[in-house]
Amino acid sequence: MPKNSKVTQREHSSEHVTESVADLLAHEEPVDYKRSVLNVTGETWDKQKDGEEELDAENRPAWNSKLQYILAQIGYSVGLGNVWRFPYLCQKNGGGAYLVPYLVLLIIIGLPLFFLELAVGQRIRRGSIGVWNYICPRLGGIGYASCLVCFFVGLYYNVIIGWSIFYFFKSFQYPLPWSECPIVKNGSVAFVETECERSSATTYFWYRETLDISNSISESGGLNWKMTLCLLVAWSLVGLAMIKGIQSSGKVMYFSSLFPYVVLVCFLVRGLLLRGAVDGIMHMFTPKLDKMLDPQVWREAATQVFFALGLGFGGVIAFSSYNKQDNNCHFDATLVSFINFFTSVLATLVVFAVLGFKANIMNEKCVVENAEKILGYLNTNVLSHDLIPPHVNFSHLTAKDYNEMYRVIMTVKEGRFKELGLDACLLEDELNKSVQGTGLAFIAFTEAMTHFPASPFWSVMFFLMLINLGLGSMIGTMSGITTPIIDTFKVRKEVFTVGCCIFAFVVGLIFVQRSGNYFVTMFDDYSATLPLTVVVILENIAVAWIYGTKKFMQELTEMLGFQPYQFYYYTWKYVSPICMAVLMTASIIQLGVSPPGYSAWIREEAAEKFLFYPTWAMAILISLIILASLPLPLVFILRQFHLVSDGSNTLSVTYKKGRMMKDISNLEDNDETRFILSKVPSETPSPMPTHRSYLGPGSNSPMEMSSAPNGRYGSGYLLASTPESEL
Numbered sequence: 001m002p003k004n005s006k007v008t009q010r011e012h013s014s015e016h017v018t019e020s021v022a023d024l025l026a027h028e029e030p031v032d033y034k035r036s037v038l039n040v041t042g043e044t045w046d047k048q049k050d051g052e053e054e055l056d057a058e059n060r061p062a063w064n065s066k067l068q069y070i071l072a073q074i075g076y077s078v079g080l081g082n083v084w085r086f087p088y089l090c091q092k093n094g095g096g097a098y099l100v101p102y103l104v105l106l107i108i109i110g111l112p113l114f115f116l117e118l119a120v121g122q123r124i125r126r127g128s129i130g131v132w133n134y135i136c137p138r139l140g141g142i143g144y145a146s147c148l149v150c151f152f153v154g155l156y157y158n159v160i161i162g163w164s165i166f167y168f169f170k171s172f173q174y175p176l177p178w179s180e181c182p183i184v185k186n187g188s189v190a191f192v193e194t195e196c197e198r199s200s201a202t203t204y205f206w207y208r209e210t211l212d213i214s215n216s217i218s219e220s221g222g223l224n225w226k227m228t229l230c231l232l233v234a235w236s237l238v239g240l241a242m243i244k245g246i247q248s249s250g251k252v253m254y255f256s257s258l259f260p261y262v263v264l265v266c267f268l269v270r271g272l273l274l275r276g277a278v279d280g281i282m283h284m285f286t287p288k289l290d291k292m293l294d295p296q297v298w299r300e301a302a303t304q305v306f307f308a309l310g311l312g313f314g315g316v317i318a319f320s321s322y323n324k325q326d327n328n329c330h331f332d333a334t335l336v337s338f339i340n341f342f343t344s345v346l347a348t349l350v351v352f353a354v355l356g357f358k359a360n361i362m363n364e365k366c367v368v369e370n371a372e373k374i375l376g377y378l379n380t381n382v383l384s385h386d387l388i389p390p391h392v393n394f395s396h397l398t399a400k401d402y403n404e405m406y407r408v409i410m411t412v413k414e415g416r417f418k419e420l421g422l423d424a425c426l427l428e429d430e431l432n433k434s435v436q437g438t439g440l441a442f443i444a445f446t447e448a449m450t451h452f453p454a455s456p457f458w459s460v461m462f463f464l465m466l467i468n469l470g471l472g473s474m475i476g477t478m479s480g481i482t483t484p485i486i487d488t489f490k491v492r493k494e495v496f497t498v499g500c501c502i503f504a505f506v507v508g509l510i511f512v513q514r515s516g517n518y519f520v521t522m523f524d525d526y527s528a529t530l531p532l533t534v535v536v537i538l539e540n541i542a543v544a545w546i547y548g549t550k551k552f553m554q555e556l557t558e559m560l561g562f563q564p565y566q567f568y569y570y571t572w573k574y575v576s577p578i579c580m581a582v583l584m585t586a587s588i589i590q591l592g593v594s595p596p597g598y599s600a601w602i603r604e605e606a607a608e609k610f611l612f613y614p615t616w617a618m619a620i621l622i623s624l625i626i627l628a629s630l631p632l633p634l635v636f637i638l639r640q641f642h643l644v645s646d647g648s649n650t651l652s653v654t655y656k657k658g659r660m661m662k663d664i665s666n667l668e669d670n671d672e673t674r675f676i677l678s679k680v681p682s683e684t685p686s687p688m689p690t691h692r693s694y695l696g697p698g699s700n701s702p703m704e705m706s707s708a709p710n711g712r713y714g715s716g717y718l719l720a721s722t723p724e725s726e727l
Contacts, residue, residue, distance in 0.1 A: 060125060061246050062322050068250045072319050073336045075257035076476025077310050078343045080160060080469050084440040086308070086344040087284075087351040089300055091432075094291030095284055099345070101292060101301040106341060109579050110305040112571040113536060115333035115564075116543060117311065119552075121320030122329050123559055127484025128314035131321075136542040141635030143484050145535050146314035148628045150480040152527040153313070155504055156520045157477065158238060159511040161470040162230035163442065164463050166210060171459035178205035179450040198606035202447040207601045210442070214514040216600050217522075217617055221514025228512045232505060238474050239501040242482065243494050246322055249475045256468040256475075263465035264346050270458070271353030276427075280356020281349060283431040299586045302579065303529070308340055310473075312532040312539065314480030321483065325559055351440070358448035359430035366425040367402045373422060374405070382420075387412055399425065438517075441466060521598045522613070526621050530591070531628035533584045537577060538632065544572040596621055 063069040090098045124131045129143030170177055181196035181204060196204035207213050214221040241252045271277050291297050310316055320329060371394055377383040387408055392401045402425055410417050445462065452458045481500060486493055511519050543552055549572055557563045597612045613621060638644045 060322065062324065063246060063250060066327075068253060069319065069323060070332065070335065071253045071257040072246070072250060072472075072476070073316070073332065074339055075253045075472025076315050076319065076479075077308060077336055077340045078257075078260070078469065079308075079473035080157075080441075080466065081304070081308060082340070082344045083347045083351070083466070083469065084438075086304060087348040088440065089304055090284060090348055091352075093294075093297040093300060094288040095286050097287035097289050097292050098297065098301065101298050102305065103341070105298070105302050105305045105579075106337060108571060108575050109302060110309050110311070111333060111337045112568055112576050113311050113540065114309045114316065114337055115330060115568065116539070116572060117316040118320045118329040118333050119556055119559075120543065121317035122323045122325060122327060123555060125321045125325070127321060127487045128317045128480065129484035129488045131317055132539070132542060136546045138636050138639045139538055139542045139546070139632075140639065141631035141633070142535055142538050142542070143314065144631035144635065145531060145628060146312060147481050147484060148631065149528050149531050149535070150313050150315070150477050151504070152523060152624060152628060154474060154477045154481070155508050156511055156523040156527075157470065158234045158474055158504070159227075159231060159508060159516070159520055160438075161234040161237075161467055161474065162227060162512070163210065163438070164466040164470060165230045165233055166226060167442065167446070168460065168463040168467060171456050171463060174456050176446075176450055176455055176459055177209070178202045178446055179455070195603060195606045200443075200447065202443050202450070205446075206438075206442045208603075211517050212514050213517055213601050215602055215604075216611055217515050217518035217598065218614055219515055223509065224512050224514055224516070227516070228509065231508055231512050235501045235505040235508075237471060238478060239498060241471065241475055242478050242497045242501075245482075245493055246319075249479070252475065253472065256472045259468050260465045261343075261346075263461050264343075264350055266461065267350045267458070268346065268353065270452070271350055271357065274353065274357035274452075276356045276358075276360030277353035278356065279427060280352035280354070280359065280431060283356065283428070284348060284352040295586075299583065299590075302583045303587075306533070306536070306583070307528075308344065309337060310476060312535040313477060314484060315476035318479040318483035319476065321487075326561065328560060330556075330560060330564055351445070354445060354448045356431065357451070358444065359427055361448075361451055362430050363399055363425055363427050366423055367397060367399055370406075370422050370425060371397050371402060373420070374409070377420065383409065383413075399427065518598050518600065522617065522621055523624065526591075526596070527624045527628060530584070530587055530625055533580060533587060534629060534632065537580045537584065540572060540577050540580065544577065549573045 063072070090096075120131050120135065124134050126134070127143070128146045129140070132142040133140040178201055181192045181201045183190050184193050193204065195208060199207075211227070212221070212224050241249050306312075320332075323329070374383065374388075375394060378385060378388070387405075389401070389404060389408070392405055406422060406424060409420070409422065413420065446459070449455050449458050449462065478497075478500070482493070482497055485491065486496060510516065513519075543549070549569055552572075553564060553569055595612060596618065597610055599608045600611045601607075602609050
C-alpha cells in the first residue's frame with residue numbers, strides 16, 4: 001500500500017484519520033467479482049457468458065483503415081439528395097445566393113452536431129441506443145426513435161434504388177426505350193399512344209412503363225411485378241453488403257463511395273462540351289440577393305443541411321463506434337461536412353450543365369413549331385408579310401430572330417394576339433422550370449441523355465451512380481438499426497440482418513403497388529422530418545445541458561489529446577439548440593399551413609394534379625409521426641417512475657480479464673457515508689469510459705484509474721436483496 005495513504009498514516013500516527021470509500025477501494029487489490037464474496041446478488045458465475053462479455057468489450061469490430069471509415073461516412077452522408085434535392089433548392093432559392101445561408105447553417109448547425117454524434121459514438125463505442133442510455137437513461141428513447149425513423153426511411157429509400165435498377169437494365173439498348181413514344185396498332189391503323197403524345201416520351205415511360213401508376217392513392221391497382229422484382233434485388237444487395245457488418249459493408253464502400261465521383265466528373269466534362277451548358281451554369285449561379293432575406297430560404301437550407309449529414313438517424317454514431325478512441329473525430333467531422341458540401345456543388349454544376357443543354361434543345365423545338373404556325377398564318381393571309389423583318393430566314397431561323405419577329409407580331413396584333421397561340425420561346429423560361437426528386441432523375445435528366453451521343457453508355461453510368469449513391473446511404477441507414485440492436489440485445493449479426501431485410505421487403509410491398517409512388521411521397525414528406533428534428537434537439541440537450549458541456553469538452557480533450565475550439569462549447573450549449581427549436585417550430589407551422597397532399601398522375605388528362613390525402617391516408621400519416629416519436633416519452637415515463645431499471649442506482653464497474661476496475665470518482669462526500677450504510681449514491685456515475693474522471697470545471701479526480709478502453713457495461717454494489725442492474 002502506498003506510503004502516503006491514509007491507512008498507512010494511521011498505522012504510524014496517533015492522529016485521527018478519516019477514511020473515505022475512495023481511499024479504501026482505491027488501494028484494494030483487484031478481485032474476481034463473480035467468484036468472490038462481493039457477489040451479493042447470488043448469481044452464479046457463468047464462465048462462457050463472462051468470456052463473451054470480455055470478447056465483446058475487447059474485440060469490437062474495427063475499420064480496416066482510416067480511409068475505409070472516411071469513405072463509409074462520405075457514402076452515408078452523400079446520397080440522392082445531393083444530386084436531385086440540392087440543385088433544385090439552389091434554383092428555387094436564389095441561385096448562387098442560396099449557397100450563403102447553406103454554408104452559414106452548415107457551420108453553426110451541421111458541423112457542431114455532426115462532430116457531437118461522431119464524438120459520442122467513438123467515446124462510448126456503442127450504437128445509438130447504448131449511447132443515449134449511458135449519457136441520460138431517461139432520454140434513452142432517443143436511440144429507439146432513431147431506429148424507427150431509420151426503418152421508415154429505409155423502407156421507401158430502397159424502392160428508389162429499385163427504380164434505378166430497373167432503368168439501369170433498360171439502358172442496355174439503342175435507342176433508349178424512353179426516347180420515343182410507342183406506336184399502337186389497331187388493325188391496319190397505327191397511331192402514337194395518346195397519353196404519351198399529350199405528355200412526353202420520358203414522362204410516359206416513367207409513369208406508365210415503370211410505375212404503371214394509378215390515378216390516386218385510393219386506387220391500389222395490385223402489385224407491379226417488375227418493381228417488386230427490382231425491390232427484391234435492391235434488398236438482396238443491401239443484405240449482402242450488411243451481412244458481415246463493417247467487414248462486408250466497409251469493402252463495398254470503396255466502390256459505392258468513389259464511383260459516383262468518377263461519374264460526376266465524367267458528366268461534368270461531357271456536359272461542359274454540350275451546346276448551352278454555359279447557359280445553364282450561368283443561370284444557376286446568378287445570385288438573386290433579395291432571396292437571402294426570405295425566412296423560407298433559411299428554413300429550407302437548414303432542413304437540407306440537417307438531412308444531408310444524416311443527423312439523428314444513428315448511422316453516424318454507428319460508424320463512429322467502430323473507431324479507436326484516439327481517432328481525431330474533429331478532423332473527420334470537418335472533412336466529411338465540407339466534402340458533402342462540395343459534392344452538392346459539383347452535382348449542381350453537372351445537373352445545370354445538362355439542363356442548360358436540354359433547355360436549348362427544347363427552345364429550338366419551340367422555335368421550329370411556332371415558326372411553322374407563323375408560315376401557316378402568312379400563307380392564309382392571317383398575317384401580313386410586312387410584319388416579318390427582311391433579314392429573317394425561315395430555313396435557318398435562330399432564337400434571336402424568332403424573338404424579334406414575335407415582338408413585332410405581338411405589338412401589331414395586340415388585340416387578337418392570343419388567338420394566334422404563339423409561344424415566346426424564351427430560354428429563361430425553360431431554365432426556370434423547377435424539377436426535383438424523381439422528376440429530375442427519371443424524367444428531365446433521362447430526356448436530356450437521349451440527345452447525348454452514345455446515350456446508352458451515359459444512361460448506364462448515370463443509373464449505376466444512383467444505385468451506388470443509394471446503396472451507400474442505405475448501408476448507413478441500416479447500420480443505424482443493426483448496430484444498436486445487436487449491441488443492446490446481443491442477437492446474432494447475420495440472423496438479424498437477414499431477418500430485417502426480409503421483413504423490410506415484405507412491408508415495402510406497399511410501395512410497389514400501382515399506387516406505391518404516392519406512399520413513397522407520403523413517407524418522404526412526413527415520416528422523418530419532425531421526429532428527427534426532435535431527436536437531434538434532445539441529443540443536443542442531453543449532452544450540453546444534462547451531461548454537461550464542460551464535462552463533455554473535458555472528455556473530448558482527454559480522448560483527442562487537444563482541446564476543441566470554444567466555438568463548439570457555445571454552439572452546443574446555445575446556438576444549435578435555439579436554431580433547431582426554430583427549425584422545428586417552422587416545420588410544424590409549415591405542416592399546418594400546407595394541407596397534406598400529393599401530385600397524382602391522371603391518365604386521361606396525361607398531366608399531374610394535386611390531390612389531398614383521404615381520411616385513411618391522413619390516419620397513416622399521423623400514425624407515422626406519432627410512432628416515430630413515441631419512444632421518447634415512453635422511455636422517459638418508464639424510467640422516471642422506475643417502471644424499468646435504468647441502471648442509475650449502480651456504481652460503474654468495468655470487468656476485464658477477471659479483474660474489476662471501480663469508477664467511484666463520482667461519489668461526493670455526502671455519498672460516501674450513505675454508501676457505507678448501504679444507501680444508494682445520489683449521483684449517477686459517469687457514463688463515459690474514462691481515463692480520468694472529471695467532476696466539472698476546476699475539479700480534480702480523486703483517483704487515477706486504469707479503465708478498460710472498450711468497457712461499456714455498468715454494474716455495482718447493492719444490498720443483498722436488490723438485484724444487480726445494468727444499463
